[in-house]
Amino acid sequence: MKKILTLVLVSALGGILTLSAYKLFLEPEQKLVVTSNNTTPTFLPTNNIGAPLKAYENSDFTTAAENTVNAVVHVKNVSLSGGQMTMQDLFFGRNPQQKQLGTGSGVIVDPSGYIITNNHVIKNSQELSVTLNNNKTYKAEIIGTDSETDIAVLKINADEDLPVVNFGDSDQAKIGEWVLAVGNPFNLTSTVTAGIISAKSRSLDPTGRNAHSFIQTDAAVNPGNSGGALVNTNGELIGINTAITSQTGSYVGYSFAVPSNIARKIYMDILEYGNTQNxxxxxxxxxxxxxxxxxxxxxxxxxxxxxxxxxxxxxxxxxxxxxxxxxxxxxxxxxxxxxxxxxxxxxxxxxxxxxxxxxxxxxxxxxxxxxxxDIFSVKFMNMEFRDLSTSIKEKYEIPNGVQVSKTNNKYLYSNLGITEGYIITEINNKKIESIQDISKLKEKYGDDFVENLEQLAYINTRLEKKEVIFK
Incomplete structure (x- = not known):
C-alpha cells in the first residue's frame, strides 16, 4: 500500500513540475488589449465605396437574357457562288455556280416582324429564311440596306405578334458597364455571352477615310453572331454585333457593335424613306x-x-x-x-x-x-466627288478641280489608274471649279457619261498633271 501511495505522489509531483515549466518557459506572453471610446479613427479613402462588389452580386443577367433570346433570330442566307470550272464548262462557255449557305443573327424590333441585322449577313442572297427561338421558320424579305453602317432591315410575316428587344440609348452607355451579346455563333442558336463595354467611338479603319463609331466590348462574339443583339442588364438594345478583330477568324477578346442610336436611325430612315438620309x-x-x-x-x-x-x-x-x-x-x-x-x-x-x-x-x-x-459630294460616272478645300488649294497651288472620294469606275481605273484622291480639273475642255459643275453634267447626260467623254485633265496622288484625249 505504501508503494502505491509513493507512486501516486511521484506522478502528481511530476505533473506539477511539467506544467510549471510550460507556463514559465513555453507559453507565449498574453497582452491585455483595452478598448476605449476615445481612440483615434482609422482614415479611409473618401470614395464612399464599401467592400468590393462581386459580379454576381452586382448584376443579375437572367431576366435580360431570357427576354433577349426570344427576340434574337437565326438568319440563313442561300447565295450563289462560282463553282469549279471543268473542261466542258470552258468548251461550252458555261459559268458553273453552286449554292452557298451563310448564317448570322438578327434582332426583332417590331412585333409585326421587322428585324435588324447586318448587311454582310444578307448580302448577295438568293433565299433568306429566319428561325425564331421557338424553332419556327419564316421566309424573309429585304426591306432596305445601308452598306456604310452595315445595317439591313428584314421583314417576316408571322401569325402573331412577336417578342421584341426595346431600343436603349447607346449614347448613355458607359465604359465598364456590363453587357450581353446574344446570337448564333457557329450555328449554336440562342447563345448568350457577357462582358463589359471596353471602349466607345472605336474605328477599325487605320486610314481614317471610313471612320466608324463602334462600341467595343469583351463579350465573346464569333462568326454567326453578326447581326445579333448587344444589350445592357435591363435587356435594352444598345448595339448590333458586327465585327471582331482577330488573326484567326475567331474571338480573341475584342468585338464591335454598331451603336443602337445609329441602327435605329437607319431602320427608321429605311421604313420612312426607303433609303438612308445622311x-x-x-x-x-x-x-x-x-x-x-x-x-x-x-x-x-x-x-x-x-x-x-x-x-x-x-x-x-x-x-x-x-x-x-x-x-x-x-x-x-x-x-x-x-x-x-x-x-x-x-x-x-x-x-x-x-x-x-x-x-x-x-x-x-x-x-x-x-x-x-449633295452640297458636300456628288455621284457621277460611278464615282463620288467632293470640293477641294481652300487649304489644299493653297498648299498645293491647285487653282480648280474636284477630288475623287470614292470610285467604282473600272474603266477609268484600269485605263488611267484614277482612284480615290485624284483631282479632276477638266472634262471635255471645260474647267471643273466645283461639284456644281459635275452636277450640271449629270443633269445633262445622266450617269452614263463615259461614252461622251472626249477629254479629261486630272492630277494624280503624286501631284502630277495629266491630260487624256479619248476621241
Missing part, C-alpha cells in the same frame, strides 16, 4: 494630337479641329470658322473625330445640333442646321 455638318476635320496641335498652332489635343468649312453648308451659314475646335455636339463630348461622326450618323438633313466650340480661348455654342450630302 447629313453633314459641313467641315473638313483635322485630328488633334500632340504633333498636329503643334502644326495647327493650338494647345488642345482633344476635340475636332476645323481645317476648312464647306461653302453653302450649315456650318458656314452658322458662322463656324477655320481654326475652331469642336468640343461638344448637343450633350455629347467630342474628343476625337469618331465621336463627331458617330453622333452625326444619328441625325438627318435639317436637324439642328448645338455645337460647342473653342475659338480664341473662348467657348461658344452655335446652333447648326445639318446639310444634305
Amino acid at each position: 447629313g453633314v455638318l459641313g467641315i473638313t476635320a483635322g485630328v488633334l494630337n500632340s504633333a498636329s496641335a503643334e502644326e495647327f498652332g493650338v494647345d488642345d489635343t482633344e476635340g475636332v479641329f476645323v481645317n476648312d468649312v464647306t461653302k453653302k453648308s450649315g456650318a458656314e451659314k452658322a458662322g463656324i470658322k477655320k481654326g475652331d475646335i469642336i468640343k461638344q455636339l448637343d450633350h455629347i463630348e467630342i474628343s476625337k473625330f469618331e465621336d463627331l461622326k458617330g453622333y452625326l450618323k444619328t441625325k438627318r438633313p435639317n436637324d439642328v445640333v448645338n455645337v460647342k466650340l473653342l475659338r480664341n480661348d473662348e467657348l461658344l455654342t452655335i446652333p447648326v442646321t445639318i446639310s444634305k450630302t
Whole structure:
C-alpha cells in the first residue's frame, strides 16, 4: 500500500513540475488589449465605396437574357457562288455556280416582324429564311440596306405578334458597364455571352477615310453572331454585333457593335424613306494630337479641329470658322473625330445640333442646321466627288478641280489608274471649279457619261498633271 501511495505522489509531483515549466518557459506572453471610446479613427479613402462588389452580386443577367433570346433570330442566307470550272464548262462557255449557305443573327424590333441585322449577313442572297427561338421558320424579305453602317432591315410575316428587344440609348452607355451579346455563333442558336463595354467611338479603319463609331466590348462574339443583339442588364438594345478583330477568324477578346442610336436611325430612315438620309455638318476635320496641335498652332489635343468649312453648308451659314475646335455636339463630348461622326450618323438633313466650340480661348455654342450630302459630294460616272478645300488649294497651288472620294469606275481605273484622291480639273475642255459643275453634267447626260467623254485633265496622288484625249 505504501508503494502505491509513493507512486501516486511521484506522478502528481511530476505533473506539477511539467506544467510549471510550460507556463514559465513555453507559453507565449498574453497582452491585455483595452478598448476605449476615445481612440483615434482609422482614415479611409473618401470614395464612399464599401467592400468590393462581386459580379454576381452586382448584376443579375437572367431576366435580360431570357427576354433577349426570344427576340434574337437565326438568319440563313442561300447565295450563289462560282463553282469549279471543268473542261466542258470552258468548251461550252458555261459559268458553273453552286449554292452557298451563310448564317448570322438578327434582332426583332417590331412585333409585326421587322428585324435588324447586318448587311454582310444578307448580302448577295438568293433565299433568306429566319428561325425564331421557338424553332419556327419564316421566309424573309429585304426591306432596305445601308452598306456604310452595315445595317439591313428584314421583314417576316408571322401569325402573331412577336417578342421584341426595346431600343436603349447607346449614347448613355458607359465604359465598364456590363453587357450581353446574344446570337448564333457557329450555328449554336440562342447563345448568350457577357462582358463589359471596353471602349466607345472605336474605328477599325487605320486610314481614317471610313471612320466608324463602334462600341467595343469583351463579350465573346464569333462568326454567326453578326447581326445579333448587344444589350445592357435591363435587356435594352444598345448595339448590333458586327465585327471582331482577330488573326484567326475567331474571338480573341475584342468585338464591335454598331451603336443602337445609329441602327435605329437607319431602320427608321429605311421604313420612312426607303433609303438612308445622311447629313453633314459641313467641315473638313483635322485630328488633334500632340504633333498636329503643334502644326495647327493650338494647345488642345482633344476635340475636332476645323481645317476648312464647306461653302453653302450649315456650318458656314452658322458662322463656324477655320481654326475652331469642336468640343461638344448637343450633350455629347467630342474628343476625337469618331465621336463627331458617330453622333452625326444619328441625325438627318435639317436637324439642328448645338455645337460647342473653342475659338480664341473662348467657348461658344452655335446652333447648326445639318446639310444634305449633295452640297458636300456628288455621284457621277460611278464615282463620288467632293470640293477641294481652300487649304489644299493653297498648299498645293491647285487653282480648280474636284477630288475623287470614292470610285467604282473600272474603266477609268484600269485605263488611267484614277482612284480615290485624284483631282479632276477638266472634262471635255471645260474647267471643273466645283461639284456644281459635275452636277450640271449629270443633269445633262445622266450617269452614263463615259461614252461622251472626249477629254479629261486630272492630277494624280503624286501631284502630277495629266491630260487624256479619248476621241
